[in-house]
Amino acid sequence: MTEKQDEDIRIGIFVCHCGTNIGGFVDCEQLAEYATTLPNVAHSEHNLYTCSETGLAAIRNAVKEHNLNRVVVASCTPRTHEPLFRDCVQEVGLNPYLFNFVNIRDQCTWVHMKETDAAFEKAKDLIKMGSAKAAKLEALERIVVDINPIALIIGGGISGMNTAISLSKQGFKTHLVEKEDKLGGRLKSLYKLFPNDQEASAFLEDMTKKVEASKNLTVYTSSKIKSIEGFIGNYNVEIEQNGDIISLNVGAIIVAVGASVFEPTNLFGYDGEKSITQLELENKLKNNEVDANNIVMIQCVGARNEERVYCSSICCMTALKNALIIKEFNPDAHVTILFRDIYTPGIQYEQYFKKARKAGVLFIKYTLEKLPLVDKNEIKVFNEYLGEEILIPYDLLVLSTPLIANNDNSDLAQMLKVPLEENNFFLEAHVKLRPIDFATDGIYICGSAKWPVDITESTTQGLAAASRASRILSHETIEVESSTAYLPEWNKSLCKGCEVCITICPYNAIIKNEDDEIEIIQALCKGCGTCGSTCTKHAIEIKHFNNEQIMAEIIAFGGKIIE
Template identity: 50%
Template sequence: MNERERGKEEAQEETRIGVFICDCGSNIAGHLDCAAVTEYAAKLPDVVCAKENLYTCSEAGIAEIQKAIKEHKLNRVLVASCSPRTHQPLFQSSCAEAGMNPYLFEMANIRDQCSWVHMQKREEATEKAKDLVRMGVAKAAFLEPQKDIEASLIPRVLVIGGGVGGLSAAESLAGMGLEVILVEKADQLGGLLNQLHQLAPDGDQAADRLSHLVDTVTSKSNVTIHVGSEVESVAGYIGNFEVAIRPKEGDALKEKVGCIVVAVGAVPLEPEGMYGYDGKTVITQAELEEQLKSGAFKASKVVMIQCVGARCPEREYCSRICCMTAVKNAMLIKGQNPEAKVHILYRDMQMYGTKKERMLWDARGLGVRFDVYEADKPPEVGEGTVKFEQPLIGETREIPYDLVVLSTPLVAREDAPLLSQLLRVPMDQNRFFMEAHAKLRPLDFATDGIFVCGSARYPATVEEARSQGVGVASRIATVLFKDKLITSAIVAEINPETCVGCQGCMEMCPYGAIVYVPEKEICEVNTILCKGCGCCAATCPSESALLKGFKPEQLLAQIRAM
């Protein structure tokens, strides 16, 4: 029996629902009567089996569900436990292993939506849990068997940006045997690493680190590098992207890739009009790096001012790496000339990590002076002196200088919004690229198949950019090393018989998953791009757009069960 025939049979046979109530230790059972909920569930229509488990997601709990499916010939399963976001895939796959279509599984969240929010009201929480279970059972009766969506995969990766993050991703991906296309807008690889002298906290030479990384990547036969080039267009979806690369000269190159990495980095802010910046006696940390690197640095009285252009109304964020850079360069100056006077004026010192904390104490030991200033009373750079107020004692001090160094933040590149529109990926208010979830998916975009690493997502150190590049390669491996792409069947569908082609659904779709077909005068859904958000179904005036698993009869069944 093939999948289609099995699906028809499951849809036509008698509805037999199994309900499993999870205690979740004391998370649920400690705040409501799970035994009473189980007893109640056993009496609901079409329920032929109801059981209470200590931990339904445990090996024993899963075995209990699979056993019940076979013994009671269940064709629907409802688990009343915690969040579907974390546990629904586990339960669905377990049902599939027992021979039941995984899309005939339903969950009721009686932890987040019940026990946790009604901890002091046991009786009321129990009644609400019964309501949630009753609604879940009502919907389960109307569930329809579905089949996962499958698509082919192209085992090639486009990496946009040839800095530390992009090079690290390319190196790791090539090492896995995947083909890599690396596109760098500048005429050379390396990004900001080309401008640095030494790297903190270990003191490695930036040029040596960059040379080794570039040599490793360029030596890979499965890496194609395009410098002085830009990505001109992107179309397609995860596993099957079509991109056009525009070199400085010649026609655009057409390529097909399975995944895309955004590693365009960031640039130091140029503090025009701030603290008398002139690029000579008042310079930035980036310009100081160049002086130290070339041997042109000669100053003996240096004042560094932190948070210039950062943590202000224009840019409210902290760039994180400026303090480390200032301390590192201050130590280099003291190492070059122990008699040099180096002052660092700061609001807060962001020296996270044990090695960076050690740097801070070592800098103090070398004689680097640290003085705090308040945000509403910033230092004043005059002719030969920097004036600032010490907030603890309320006195104004003047520090003589022959060089002022401004610590400015990394800011997003000017062309980042264009790339954001090209890839249809989001940016935050500071124009850094925004990941899907800061904790759960820190290197993924919400758009599947596109990933981000390095300072493109937020200012990062060399080590952080490198680890993120390697991390992105690992994420891509989970996609491209599969035989085929399999995605959820919970997607939208549009009835071609009733669709009038108004295109209202296209305007509402946040993933660009709906297209208008002029020949048919209707809209169609690209099921690979669709994420099942339901915006189109809620918008469609002719009710032609429906979301599988959340059709009107299924939702109305829940409402009527109330």
């Protein structure tokens, strides 16, 4: 179709009494009568409850009897009842998008109960506007996207491995790409795991066995993502492994690249020997190299300050864990933790905190304004509670440093066209209700790549990502929103290629294709319509809310335009 075709419009209008909720305030019979005077209206009637089985039958009969090709129901709200009526018209062979809703209850009789004359006039106008829009409605094709049921997981740490194992178990062919030569990520460098002191190596070994046993899973170690093209259901990905390029086609992508550890250069005498990080301590504990008697740990080193506002959330538990391990080896050791707030939420972590206090670990609060001062053999810390400075001797100082975003996150983000937040962690679609999704469908995020998390949350999020991706991969095709933005053939010549639409689309649904033409990827568009109202040349149209339809509503209310 290169231009719009006119058709004979036959509208049916059904006015609902909703018991007395509408009928008790306005005369529905008269409204139905008024409706017959409107252009293109071939039939109108009023029903006690249009949404009841009787009412729905009346719609179906009228469509057949009067050969209607548009249906308007004037009743309650589309938010609750539109799906019902759409199904109803579909049953008699009408495209569901040829149905239009007019709200004369929630937004008319219920809110103008004492002004029934005005409510009646308003209901008339609303029906007139709804009918005018109905005349301009177009049948919309269902948009169907093919799904290649294969997953790609970027990052073979704890969360990525869990995603991969689960997807493989669910029966999906899965590719797991890791840039290092072994799987495991941060887990490789840990000694024991809180809260039950399990050996990290044993945990990792168990996990690695599961990966190896996964029939549908292919692992690519020492590999890097080179390029990603495409959209939900159909991504072309290039991986570089030892100089070779491997091409994959996948339906969904999971980002599980983890995070890096902040190095406390020039902070608290950090030298890697007497002043070390928690991660370095883990290594020493693993090799039984800790022979210090006075151990001091400082929390929030390089975190919760002006430069890095956030709390890394795992360091308190790490410190408690290592303090307890030291105490276990050497009950006479003095372990002091200098903290700002102890972050041990929930049940087990709070118990762990209690356990550390019982074991004799000393906790001293410090503030950002008065940071501890590290001398050669002792640490000065101002304690507000006592109102004085305390001197603590030490022979090992351990700095709890935060997880920070990987410095190559932005490269991956650009390839995937997904956003990062201000600390360069990946930004999910919605922090509250879509914690594992990106705004772009088909791409998911889990583990510390999104925000610092411990093992427990990493496994949880890894599995959660498997679930989110499985929703897509489980289907040969998926149907996406039909009322999307599009660039009709007949408008293509209008487009000047200014790309403003690309800039404002929150879903990266608009691209410039190989022919240098604007292309709207229907599979990604959510139909907000902002590109339509932004398009500098009015070339983009919004299905079901196009300019012609909205203008028809405006004119129906306002009268004819005087040009």
